[in-house]
Each structure stands twice: as structure tokens, then as C-alpha cells.
Amino acid sequence: MTTAAPPGSYTAGVHDRLVRLADDLPEPVRGPVRTLIARPGKFARPRLLAACAAFGTPDPDRLVRLGAVVELAHLASLLHDDVIDEAGTRRGAPAAHAAVGTEQAMLAGLACFALVGTEAADLGEGVAGAVSAAVATLAYGELLDVERAFDTAFPLPAYLEVVRSKTAELFRLCCLLGAAEGRCGARETDALVRFGAALGVTFQILDDCLDLSPSTAGKPVGTDHALGLFGASTLYALRDDRDGRLAGLLLSPSFGVGDLPEVRALVEERGGLEAAGLLAADWHEQALDALRELPPGDPRDRLAALAASFLAGRL
Template identity: 30%
Template sequence: MNLFRGVQDRRHAKALQAELDLVEAGLLENLTFASPVADVPARYLLEAGGKRIRPTLTLLASELGEGPNELVRRAAQSVEITHLASLYHDDVMDDATLRRGVPAAQTVWSNSIAILAGDLLFARASTLVSGMGEEAILLQAQTFERLCLGQLHETVGPQEGEAPIPHYLQVLADKTGALIACAARMGVMFGGAPTEYADPVMEYGERIGVAFQLIDDVIDLSPKSQQTGKLAGTDLRAGVATLPMLLLRERAAAGNVADAELLERIDAGVLAIENGAEPAVLDAEVKALQLHDVTRETEMTARRWAEEAVAQLDILPKSSVKRALERMAESIVNREG
């Protein structure tokens, strides 16, 4: 997934990659702790790799102004560290076994150490932002609040009378979209771009965040498990609500007999896995859902969110940066892992 492929000038693309390399070096420096007990767990997920979508977006957004500088790089690091911190917590809450192709942190150490490692990263991100001005501090605090609310709403589920699909999309906007939006806005803020770009670029970031997660719902069902680092249908086998499953439930509730039968088999398989059955008990149902119209509908929904993201960029002048942002949205919905 080449996030700089929309930058037409090769020297410009190389310069941005060099800036991303500086951000990466800064991440390693900022996630080094004097205590050996903290040092290894805190760097664990950073060293596992990742797409670095958030810092890339911060750097690109800064190009709408004067380009990367020390504050832009610092902002990019703070956002990525916040993202990494949230992964430690998410994996504990989801009882995940894998993250980025490596064992989840709590399976290597313990739930307590994974949670504390995440807390350390949140603290380090706050330290980075603390010297960047009141606006940046407030933006980080508001974003962190949305991350927590998104996780809370996901945990408790839709309330009585609340439609499951809008609830799910709002969870995605809070848990993923908010931080990507923050990354974009910080690039505008610290890159010296016109202030009128801040809100549209932030809206763009939130929408590509939702699109990213919806495509993840599709990828989860993909048989190309070697690309995702997970067994196909990991979320389905764990009973996690994704958009394909929510759409299937909606169709079953509307009286579609075939969909109701598939849903019944899936629910029975999930219960069997919870009671000790092998995950393979749902292999046929995973394949059926992967080929089902609800998965195509999920992909189309992701593409609509990406198109809405790109529409937010209409205010920007034509440039290689605008094209790169457009291509970033395309790359997110076209990826296979």
C-alpha cells in the first residue's frame, strides 16, 4: 500500500518518504524507556510494523502549507503513538491473539502489562503534545475522548431503540476516524496551511477512517489469510459484529428465509466455538458470507465513504498533494490486507 503513489514528482515523493523515515526514528526514540521492564513491551507493536497511515497523512496535509517541520513531525509521532497505545487496549478487550502478524502483547506478557504499556504510550503522546500549544492539547484531548467513547459504545452495544448499523458506523467514526481526522488537522495546523483547509481535511480524515474499517470487515472474510495475518473470518468466528453480519441480521429479520438459515448456522457455530469447538466448524459459513451480497454491499459502503472523503477536498487547489490525498482514499478501499 504505497501512500505516496499520488505524488507525481519523484523528488517530492522521495522527500516525503525521507520525512516519514525521520518520524519513524522519532517514534523509536520516544518509545525508549529507561526501565527495562517498560522498554520492550512499549516498543513491541511499533517494531511489528504497520502502514503508518496517520503520520503519512500529517506529513501530506502539511504540504498544503509550507511542508514538514519539527512540529509537524512531532505531531505525526504523537498521533501514531496514540494509535499504538489504543491497539494494546483493544487487543486486551477483544481477547485478540494476533496483531500485525505477531502474537498480541497480552499473550506475550499479560493483560496487566499490555494495559500499562498502552497507558505509558498515551502518557508519552501527551508529553509530545504538551509543548505544542493550547489548540493542539485541546485537539488531542477531544480525540482521546472520542476514542474512549467509541470503545465504550462498542462494548455496551446499541441501546434500546437504537438502530445497530448507524450505531456501528458511529463507533467506527469515533474509534478510527477521529484519530485519522486529528492527524490531518495537525498537518494543516503545524504546516502553516490556510486555516480554511483545516475543517475539510479533518472531515476527509474521518471519512477515510470509516472506509478503512469497513474494508477491514471485507478483508476479514478473505481467503487470502497470508495477507491479513489472520484466519479468514476471525471476527465472525469470535462473534464480533461487523457490517456484513449486521446486514445479514437485518435481512433475516425482514423475512429472508435463506439469510435466516445462514444466520442460524453462524450463531450456532459461534456458540460451539465458545464451548470449545475448533474454529474450522464455521469454515463453510465464512465462505458463504464472503460470497454473499452483504459483503459486496459492505465494500460499496466503504467506497461511498471514500468518495465522500474525496469530495471534502474540493476546496483545495489542484496540486500533487491534493492528488496524493485522493489516491490515499483510493488505496485504502482497494487494499487486500
């Protein structure tokens, strides 16, 4: 399969490394992985890693390999997420489970995670330890997400634990690996890691809000609500759902994507969207506070610009 590399020498290098890694996978699971690689996303996580490494003096070849590790972990999570979320499409094409079946898609995700571990181990004990801990946290977050389905009384602190584990942990890992590869000092590393974790939480809160209405981000609407996975805006609104209309609608056996306009109206009426926006703004400010602790200069400016591009159209 021919794959088109994303523009930019670094991201192109990461893409080429992903292709080579995928070629080492067994034939039955190689196809779904290579299909995802052939439709590259924004390479947000490798770019975040590289931006953090720029605070020091990283080795270019190792930086590419580290970028491939975090992107491959992301691809593995997408393969599993699509099965759990019953997503019909991914990056403008049928999701892997829709194309090759659930079992093969799940095995492809497991194969990717195994390959992540192998590549991380080859990059050194420190990388292997950080990556294995992060992957375990990702799995924990996925489990928490599945267990909370259709819980209209799900507490906001528990929701934030899901977000920190399922999404922010990989952002945090990117910053940790980047700082380590750049040989940053302890204070810089701590600030970068806190920045990544807060940025990841901000990103996911806002991304969950997109499930209520179409946006330029291209995220399908209503899929999370149909599975009973309510974001911060809906959870806030449910806390003020005195007449039970919103909960009744969300728990109705006949609930479908066609009910989303009414859900959105009820969520907005109960202040959910505004409250979620304020929550995201608070986490965004935490990310900016950590960023301000870093030395001024081009690396900090580029990291700030990269973070802004991640949240563009969401804040």
C-alpha cells in the same frame, strides 16, 4: 533492542522519535512498546498528517514530532485492542498480551497514552486540546464496540458511530493537526478534516469485510466474528436473515473460525457483501468530494495517491 526504521526520511524521523519516546517509559512497560516499534507498520497516520501539512509550510521538526504523536496513539490503541479482541499475533509476532501478560500489555497502552498527552502538551495548547479530545473519542468508540458484542440486531447507524469514533477519529486528527501545522486556511482545513473522517470510515468498513475471508492485507480471519463484533456486511445480511440461519450460526456456543466459510456464503447470499461495498463506496465518494474542494496541484495529487494506497486491495 535494535529497531529497523522504515524507508523514507520523514518516516525514519518519526520512527527515531518513537524510539526516543519509548526510552522514557518505565522499564516494566517499555518492552512491549519497543517491540511494536521494532516491527513498524505502514506509518499510514503520520504520512496522512504530513500530506495534509504539505498544503502549507510546516516546520519539519514539529512535523516529525506530530507524526510520532499520532503513531504512538495508534500503537496504544493496538495494545488495548489486542487484549479486548484476544488477538494472538500483531505484525507477524505474538501480541503483547500473549508475550508479557494482559496486565502488563494494558499498562503499556496506558503509558503510551500518557506519553501522547505529554508530547502533545509540549507541542502547544492547540495540539494538546485536539489530541486529548481525539483520545477521549477513541476510548468512547472502544467502549461502544465492546458493548455491542453478539448483538445480531445492531443498527447500521450505531455501527457507523462505532467506526467514526474508534477508527475515523484518528484519521480526522491527522488531517486536523497537519492542516494546523501547515497553517492552512479555514476552508482548506475543513475540507481536509472531512476528507480524513470519510477516508477513515471507508477504510474500517472495508477492513471489517476482510474478517470473512483471507486477503493480501494479512488480517487474520474470523476473529471479530468469534467475538461477536459483526461488520457492515454481516449486519446488512442479518437484516435479511428471514429464516434465522445466519443469526443462529453466529450465536451458536460452538461457533468457531471453521464456520467462516458458511457465514460468508450466507452473508453473500443475503446481499451483505454487496451492500457493505456500496456503503464503503458512498463514504469513499464523500472523501473524494472533500478532496475536490482543495486547490489542484501536487499536494492534492499526493494526498489522493496516499488515500488510494490505504484502500488498495479493499475497494
